[in-house]
Amino acid sequence: VAEPQDENRADAPLPRDAAPSATRVGRFDRLRKVGDRVPTRWFAAIGTGIFLAATAGFGGLADASADPIPQIEPNEKHTNSQLRLSVERAVIFDEFPETGVTAGPGERVLAVVVEVENVWTETLPTTPGDSVSDAIRLDALPNDAPDGVARYDDGTTSPRLQPGIPVTVVVAWAVPAETYAGAGEVELRIFDETAWTGQLVTAGTTWGDARLAATVVVPLRDADTDTDTDTDPGVDE
Amino acid sequence: VTPDAPPTPTVARRPVLTIAVASALVVVAWLVAFVTPTELDRSAPFVTTMSIGEPATGRNISATIDSVRLARAVHTDRWSADADTLWVVVDLAAEAVRDDVQAVFGGTTLRIGDRTYEASERPASLARGGLSAGIPANGVLAFEIPASAADAGIAQLDLSIEEDVRLDSVLRLDIDLTALDVEDDVELAPTEWGR
Numbered sequence: 203v204a205e206p207q208d209e210n211r212a213d214a215p216l217p218r219d220a221a222p223s224a225t226r227v228g229r230f231d232r233l234r235k236v237g238d239r240v241p242t243r244w245f246a247a248i249g250t251g252i253f254l255a256a257t258a259g260f261g262g263l264a265d266a267s268a269d270p271i272p273q274i275e276p277n278e279k280h281t282n283s284q285l286r287l288s289v290e291r292a293v294i295f296d297e298f299p300e301t302g303v304t305a306g307p308g309e310r311v312l313a314v315v316v317e318v319e320n321v322w323t324e325t326l327p328t329t330p331g332d333s334v335s336d337a338i339r340l341d342a343l344p345n346d347a348p349d350g351v352a353r354y355d356d357g358t359t360s361p362r363l364q365p366g367i368p369v370t371v372v373v374a375w376a377v378p379a380e381t382y383a384g385a386g387e388v389e390l391r392i393f394d395e396t397a398w399t400g401q402l403v404t405a406g407t408t409w410g411d412a413r414l415a416a417t418v419v420v421p422l423r424d425a426d427t428d429t430d431t432d433t434d435p436g437v438d439e
Numbered sequence: 440v441t442p443d444a445p446p447t448p449t450v451a452r453r454p455v456l457t458i459a460v461a462s463a464l465v466v467v468a469w470l471v472a473f474v475t476p477t478e479l480d481r482s483a484p485f486v487t488t489m490s491i492g493e494p495a496t497g498r499n500i501s502a503t504i505d506s507v508r509l510a511r512a513v514h515t516d517r518w519s520a521d522a523d524t525l526w527v528v529v530d531l532a533a534e535a536v537r538d539d540v541q542a543v544f545g546g547t548t549l550r551i552g553d554r555t556y557e558a559s560e561r562p563a564s565l566a567r568g569g570l571s572a573g574i575p576a577n578g579v580l581a582f583e584i585p586a587s588a589a590d591a592g593i594a595q596l597d598l599s600i601e602e603d604v605r606l607d608s609v610l611r612l613d614i615d616l617t618a619l620d621v622e623d624d625v626e627l628a629p630t631e632w633g634r
Binding site for chain 1: 478482518520522524553554555556557559560561582583584585588603605
């Protein structure tokens, strides 16, 4: 096949291997003439135009609006591939050592009652960085992981969640006393995590990459100023 | 190569031979790929099958299962659970074999279908406790499972020193849960040493 620049010269000789067959030469010449009519120099402009039109069709170059984070009700179940959980209520204490959380100077203990079920196939720990400890954050202190997780029924601290068994746990934070002073409710953020299976130098499956999935606002009672004794979540020992 | 040489009969038969050899190589390659151990196989544990009442020994663990029971509720002298779950209670004696410096009973799992349950940390039990070389610890392992899980039938009990069982010994017992009577309330025996 001849080089493209050959045909631009009027006196360009026919390619040597094409010479014996006149019909083949004629066919290639016609093809080249059709090809010459294609405005290749406009391809970039046309492509850019199509790209811009498509972009405009999808809303232009402005930031796409993120999906709104759904707000769930107290006791409403939120399910992801790891956990099914619902947040019941919150209570704030001066001291609540049963959860394994100690309030420092100027701090109080915020305890959130959560029902959680492990919907995965293996036992999940609740220690910091795992399952429920990664799934819930306070909206007011979004970077603080829970300081303690304990079972509501027998007070086991950092309980392990067996597959398919719903458990009521108390998730607790030591918070600055002024953060929830006089507050009647607590907003919480609920996160979904993705399972990662280790390969080559790592092994086993771990959960990570937490993404905000829902928010929930639950009523908050102050156990130490409220005379109503029903507010005590009462972790039995 | 001499282009003038007349074609020989071997040349005429070559395509058939080529196809045959190529097909054979493809089949052999498939067989090799089929029997090559995967990464999981390369780190698979060494399994010793247990039976009730018979001592079984692995690298650094030896255990004798005395009995397996199924209960709706379990209790110790200071703890009880009677939620809507089932408990698989395993009475056993376990000891380390080679050394007990880091012999923590870390691998105690019960596999039912595609779910794996760990021995519950709620009651006092042998789970995650230290084992001694030559001094058997008699006690229990209690597994909390959903009430519907026992219908699946076969459960696989795996015992090991480390939670990570890659290239280590696993003592395995197959349990037919449907063959067990469900007891109402089982008292979990406290751990005794050197009995």
